[in-house]
Amino acid sequence: MKQADVIIIGGGLMGSSCALQLAMRGQRVIVVEKDHPGRHASGVNAGGLRKLNRHPAEIPLSVAASAIWADIHSLVGQDCDVKLCGQLRVAENSADMDKLEQRAALLQSMGYQHEQMISRKRLYELAPVLAPHCTGALYCADDGYARPYHALTAFRSKAEALGVEYHIGEQANALDKKSAGWQVHCAQQSYQAPVVINCAGAWAAQVCEMLGETVALTVAAPMMMVSERIAPFLNPVIGAASRKLSFKQMQNGTLLIGGAHLAHYNPCDQSTRMDFSKLAESARTVCALFPQLRDVKIVRSWCGLEAFMPDQLPVISASPDNPGIFHAFGFSAHGFQLSPVIGQIMAQLILDGHSPLPIEAFCIQRFSQTRQDTA
Numbered sequence: 355m356k357q358a359d360v361i362i363i364g365g366g367l368m369g370s371s372c373a374l375q376l377a378m379r380g381q382r383v384i385v386v387e388k389d390h391p392g393r394h395a396s397g398v399n400a401g402g403l404r405k406l407n408r409h410p411a412e413i414p415l416s417v418a419a420s421a422i423w424a425d426i427h428s429l430v431g432q433d434c435d436v437k438l439c440g441q442l443r444v445a446e447n448s449a450d451m452d453k454l455e456q457r458a459a460l461l462q463s464m465g466y467q468h469e470q471m472i473s474r475k476r477l478y479e480l481a482p483v484l485a486p487h488c489t490g491a492l493y494c495a496d497d498g499y500a501r502p503y504h505a506l507t508a509f510r511s512k513a514e515a516l517g518v519e520y521h522i523g524e525q526a527n528a529l530d531k532k533s534a535g536w537q538v539h540c541a542q543q544s545y546q547a548p549v550v551i552n553c554a555g556a557w558a559a560q561v562c563e564m565l566g567e568t569v570a571l572t573v574a575a576p577m578m579m580v581s582e583r584i585a586p587f588l589n590p591v592i593g594a595a596s597r598k599l600s601f602k603q604m605q606n607g608t609l610l611i612g613g614a615h616l617a618h619y620n621p622c623d624q625s626t627r628m629d630f631s632k633l634a635e636s637a638r639t640v641c642a643l644f645p646q647l648r649d650v651k652i653v654r655s656w657c658g659l660e661a662f663m664p665d666q667l668p669v670i671s672a673s674p675d676n677p678g679i680f681h682a683f684g685f686s687a688h689g690f691q692l693s694p695v696i697g698q699i700m701a702q703l704i705l706d707g708h709s710p711l712p713i714e715a716f717c718i719q720r721f722s723q724t725r726q727d728t729a
């Protein structure tokens with residue numbers, strides 16, 4: 355049986371970030387991945403690097419992750435196509451302005467300066483092509499985006515260069531606690547280590563079930579669209595205060611459109627079917643804010659499976675019931691930006707027993723506590 359210090363279930367960005375940080379601290383790490391790294395959420399997402407409008411509990415992690423992305427080359431040896439062009443959350447009326455001003459005031463009261471209200475004049479300096487009805491925006495100047503698959507490949511390559519073994523096509527089917535540590539049984543072989551991390555994304559609840567732990571995770575499939583290439587016209591990433599939108603022009607001229615519209619997902623066979631009426635709604639939102647794009651062609655659409663938690667916050671936690679088991683899942687469609695810091699936190703939890711970042715809000719017990727409180 356193959357031995358390691360840590361076995362990671364799932365070779366997406368979370369698994370690869372954990373693998374890299376543990377290897378940097380001298381750990382022998384095995385990653386088991388049932389499909390291939392980046393096949394699911396980590397390779398197909400919108401690549402948004404967004405501190406803007408984060409849940410307050412996530413802000414310290416997001417701020418720490420932002421500093422890592424700004425110098426990502428020194429961590430992974432590649433730039434992951436990071437572009438820190440700013441993100442805007444656009445207001446279209448006075449109700450939107452009130453909402454964004456309240457948000458800005460909340461952040462100021464918490465001592466953060468990275469989200470700033472900007473005037474209509476400043477908004478049109480940053481995005482001159484916006485439809486003329488917008489009234490202002492909330493702005494995070496050092497947000498931006500990266501290329502998800504490039505980032506995933508960079509994390510994985512650096513981890514492998516430091517000795518991490520990826521076992522691709524290996525699905526963890528069962529976990530057993532033995533005196534020598536945890537055994538992870540896959541179809542082809544078994545692996546043993548004192549520590550196992552559950553980075554199984556949309557399948558994380560199944561890994562929890564193998565351990566006798568239940569979590570209130572739901573799986574959904576956010577959709578994306580990409581257009582033909584057009585001449586550069588937009589620098590910052592655009593979101594909206596009261597519409598579902600994530601919109602950016604990539605370095606190659608294509609327009610990437612997201613905003614958490616969901617495809618149909620069938621849990622029985624894990625198949626997905628695009629919801630074209632919602633994609634049309636998404637396209638209409640873009641045209642409302644950028645009418646000149648009406649004739650641009652969409653060339654491709656897709657969706658990816660993601661794990662959502664009831665409170666939209668991830669689980670980043672040691673298992674309370676199974677010593678040696680750690681969880682990092684449930685990123686609820688905003689985990690890409692956090693990924694570099696998640697590896698750091700998990701390495702700290704495993705090797706130091708604690709992380710200096712505040713992670714109490716992400717403990718797995720929060721759901722069982724809620725059940726007890728409301729019982």
Ligand SMILES: Cc1cc2nc3c(=O)[nH]c(=O)nc-3n(C[C@H](O)[C@H](O)[C@H](O)COP(=O)(O)OP(=O)(O)OC[C@H]3O[C@@H](n4cnc5c(N)ncnc54)[C@H](O)[C@@H]3O)c2cc1C
Nearest residue numbers: 364366368388394396399400402526555658685689690691
């Ligand atoms: C369409 C879309 C757009 C998004 N846009 C953004 C964005 O702009 N910004 C942002 O911050 N976040 C975004 N996200 C969220 C982000 O992509 C995810 O939060 C993040 O990638 C989760 O990474 P992960 O490693 O946990 O999951 P995954 O990448 O899904 O990796 C989990 C891996 O575990 C493997 N696995 C599962 N079970 C087993 C098992 N039993 N044995 C072996 N392997 C197993 C799976 O095959 C999978 O490869 C988006 C997500 C989607 C779907």
